[in-house]
Amino acid sequence: MYPAPFEYVSVESTAEAVDSLSEYGDREVTLLAGGHSLLPTMKSGLSTPEVIVDLASVESLYGIDHDDGVTRINAMTEYAAIERDETLWNENPVVPEAAAEIADVQVRNMGTIGGNIAHSDPAADLPAAVLAADATIHALGPDGRREIPAANFFEAMFTTALADGELLTAIDVPHLGENDAAAYVKKASASSGYALVGVAAVLETDGEEITDARVAANGAFDHAMALEPVETELVGGSLDDDGVAERAAAFVTDDVESYVLMDDEQASGEFREHLLEVYTERALETTIARVDGGSSANE
Ligand SMILES: Cc1cc2nc3c(=O)[nH]c(=O)nc-3n(C[C@H](O)[C@H](O)[C@H](O)COP(=O)(O)OP(=O)(O)OC[C@H]3O[C@@H](n4cnc5c(N)ncnc54)[C@H](O)[C@@H]3O)c2cc1C
CATH class of the missing domain: 3.30.465.10 (Uridine Diphospho-n-acetylenolpyruvylglucosamine Reductase; domain 3)
Incomplete structure (x- = not known):
């Protein structure tokens, strides 16, 4: 499909970009970056901006x-x-x-x-x-x-x-401290490559115990969010405890009633909950293995 007609504006500074967002009165103005979300929505008619402000030259x-x-x-x-x-x-x-x-x-x-x-x-x-x-x-x-x-x-x-x-x-x-580590793991949709579930973890440690934990997920919910019950469970856990990742991951849906689980033709909410627990455990195991191991994620 073709997008609805629009006016194209190219800007060369952040100040010009901000000015452009307000100088067209009632007309709908949208920023263009890489275009890989915006253009598909314009071509499918889901989005019909009247003015496009291209950031490519800033x-x-x-x-x-x-x-x-x-x-x-x-x-x-x-x-x-x-x-x-x-x-x-x-x-x-x-x-x-x-x-x-x-x-x-x-x-x-x-x-x-x-x-x-x-x-x-x-x-x-x-x-x-x-x-x-x-x-x-x-x-x-x-x-x-x-x-x-x-x-x-x-x-x-x-x-x-x-x-x-x-x-x-x-x-x-x-930056991470010298005893800290991080990982991102993902179950990709077979058709689109987007995350059915993706889990990111950062663990701060003193080399023996987890002193702080940040664990967040996308794909499972209507927006990315921190898995706070998992984070709470992790703090104080020993890096030598083989069960620490599995036990913490069991808390992923502990306050699930406050979440909006995604449930669509790609995966049911129930399946996403299951994936969330599995991928949280994987993210935590990967992160713990990287603490002090000197193993860089891209090696
Ligand atoms: C085939 C395909 C597969 C994809 N798979 C994945 C995937 O696996 N994982 C994934 O994360 N993404 C995936 N994407 C989406 C892709 O990553 C998009 O690039 C991203 O979602 C939007 O970034 P963009 O630079 O293309 O932004 P655009 O499409 O140009 O803009 C997206 C929105 O953000 C706004 N915007 C852009 N820049 C700014 C800014 N600086 N300030 C304020 N607002 C801004 C725009 O106005 C627009 O509303 C996929 C896309 C395609 C086409």
Whole structure:
């Protein structure tokens, strides 16, 4: 199908992008990043923006900046660039590991971290990774800049804490400590490659016990969310305890009544609950095996 007619605008700075979002009065204005979610919805008639503001020429929105303790991934950075960044794998592998799991090489060459996060597709891979990473999302709007903790960012299906007129500019990913480890594992849909269930885990440890845990899932619910009962169960657990991952994973659906489970032609809610427990255990086992093992996720 062809998309409905629209006006195309190319901008060269973040300020121009923000101005564009408010200067068309009542007309519906939408940002274009990699286009791999937006264009299919336009072609199928699900989305009919009247003005498209293309971010492709905003140079400041590209690239990965490594700093002490934190790495900034700018919004237009493609998954392929994140997946190839060896330094980021060493600093915190959960984001590059999730990026490497996305679809195929064509999608990874075009899709951007900003578009992925801003879209809040329940089946996307990066939202759980940025939650587990305890990342900070940077936004720029008519009232200036603000920082949003990832924990407060994903609100519902295709709905985030970004306000109307705001541009997502970057994501800050904290580095892991030397006794910490992380992993992302996924059960992909056989037809689309999207996550039926994806689980991201970051474990902070003192080398013997788990001192803090962040575990988050996408695919299972209407939006990515932290698995808080699992996190609570993990803290204080011994790394030498072979049953720690299995016992914690049994808590995945402990407060499931507060979740909206996905239930569609790809997988029932019941099957997703089952996958969630299995993949949470795998994510935790993988993460625990990486603590102190010196094994990098991309080796
Ligand atoms: C065949 C196929 C398979 C796929 N498989 C997967 C998969 O396995 N895992 C996965 O995670 N994804 C998958 N995707 C989706 C893909 O990752 C998209 O690239 C991603 O969802 C959106 O990123 P984008 O850069 O393409 O954004 P766009 O499609 O350009 O934009 C998406 C939405 O985000 C908004 N937006 C974009 N950038 C910003 C910004 N900086 N600030 C504010 N709003 C912004 C846009 O206005 C739009 O509403 C797949 C897509 C296709 C076509």
